[in-house]
Amino acid sequence: MVTKRWRPRQMEEKQIGSIQSVKNALKMIESIGELQPVGVSELSRHVGLPKSSVQRALTTLGNAGWIKQLPDDQSRWQLTTVMLAISLMAFGEHSLVELADPAMRELQQRTGETIHLISLDGDSGLILHRVDSEHTVRTFVPVGTRSPLHATAAGQAMLAFMPPETTDEILRRSLGSFTEQTVTDPAVLIERLEVVRERGYAVNVAEWRREVASISCAIRAAHGAVVGALTISIPLSRFSESLVPLYGSWLKELTESITPISSRRV
Numbered sequence: 001m002v003t004k005r006w007r008p009r010q011m012e013e014k015q016i017g018s019i020q021s022v023k024n025a026l027k028m029i030e031s032i033g034e035l036q037p038v039g040v041s042e043l044s045r046h047v048g049l050p051k052s053s054v055q056r057a058l059t060t061l062g063n064a065g066w067i068k069q070l071p072d073d074q075s076r077w078q079l080t081t082v083m084l085a086i087s088l089m090a091f092g093e094h095s096l097v098e099l100a101d102p103a104m105r106e107l108q109q110r111t112g113e114t115i116h117l118i119s120l121d122g123d124s125g126l127i128l129h130r131v132d133s134e135h136t137v138r139t140f141v142p143v144g145t146r147s148p149l150h151a152t153a154a155g156q157a158m159l160a161f162m163p164p165e166t167t168d169e170i171l172r173r174s175l176g177s178f179t180e181q182t183v184t185d186p187a188v189l190i191e192r193l194e195v196v197r198e199r200g201y202a203v204n205v206a207e208w209r210r211e212v213a214s215i216s217c218a219i220r221a222a223h224g225a226v227v228g229a230l231t232i233s234i235p236l237s238r239f240s241e242s243l244v245p246l247y248g249s250w251l252k253e254l255t256e257s258i259t260p261i262s263s264r265r266v
Contacts, residue, residue: 024049028057029066029079033146034124036078037070043077079144096228097129100219103254104131104230110250113238114139116231118154118216121146123170125155128228139212139233150175150189151182153204153216154229159189160196161218161226167193181206201248206236213239217251219258230255 024047031046032038038046044054058077061067070076097117104115108131117129125147132138141147149155149170159167171186183189196202201217216231232247 024053025057025061028054029061032067032077033079033144036142036145037073037076038078039076078142096219100129100228100230100258101131103257104129107131107230107232107250107254108133111232111234111247114233116141116154116233117228118147118152118158118231119228120158120226123149123173125149125152125158125229135235135238137235137237139209139235141209141233148176148178148208150184151178151204151208152231153202153214154231156189156193156196156202156204157216157218157229157231158226160193160202161220161224178208179206179210183207199248200252203244203248205239211236215244215247215251217248217255219255230258 027047028043028049031043035042035046040051040054040058043058044051047054049057058067062069062077065080067077068080070078096119100117104117108115112133112135114133115131116127118125119128120126127141127143127145127147130141130143132140147155149159159170171189175184175186175189176182177184183192192202201215203213203215205213213234213236214231215234216229218226219228219230221227230251232251234243
């Protein structure tokens with residue numbers, strides 16, 4: 001029996017190939033989080049890899065439990081909660097989810113609508129937790145979904161209270177359009193953020209998801225840093241501008257109840 005002996009150069013090339021495969025897999029997980037649900041063709045274009053390579057990676061990630069196919073369309077994929085569960089381990093015993101949950105449930109009881117907890121994840125929002133409405137018709141965004149800061153109420157609420165240089169840097173980047181209502185002009189957004197700072201909450205009507213309106217308030221640590229946002233998500237069929245002042249005041253009240261302890265550990 002002849003035993004194959006690896007030469008140093010062959011071993012190095014194999015290691016480099018393995019590292020690149022890991023990098024590609026991580027890039028795909030990030031892209032799925034941004035685009036979900038997403039199919040092979042769109043993901044291939046987004047990450048710049050051949051469809052065959054993307055399909056193999058999707059199958060591997062799916063078998064490992066990191067992603068899953070849509071029940072009604074198995075050509076498209078979305079993240080599972082595995083990534084979220086791992087990220088929350090870093091929060092320790094008192095996570096932001098645990099701290100915010102009582103306020104979220106109280107807000108859901110008062111409004112009857114779905115409540116989302118969003119954290120800041122680079123230049124995107126990340127949905128950490130959701131308390132669902134009991135209405136048959138309700139909004140739904142999976143936990144673990146990433147959302148654009150400029151096109152969501154949560155994003156605008158957080159942007160309004162970030163350091164000005166950070167906000168300016170984010171708004172200087174290419175701002176994507178998601179619906180006919182999406183604002184992509186940085187000057188207009190800056191004016192809107194001033195309004196958010198004045199009244200303490202942001203309002204968004206169909207700028208990211210059609211048929212959805214939302215009201216959001218930033219969660220700030222004791223030293224003022226933004227650590228997340230609470231959002232009331234409302235189907236347009238139940239939304240009315242007359243609800244905004246009341247829901248906004250409830251949001252500020254309950255968000256402030258989180259702030260004194262949120263600076264311990266997020």
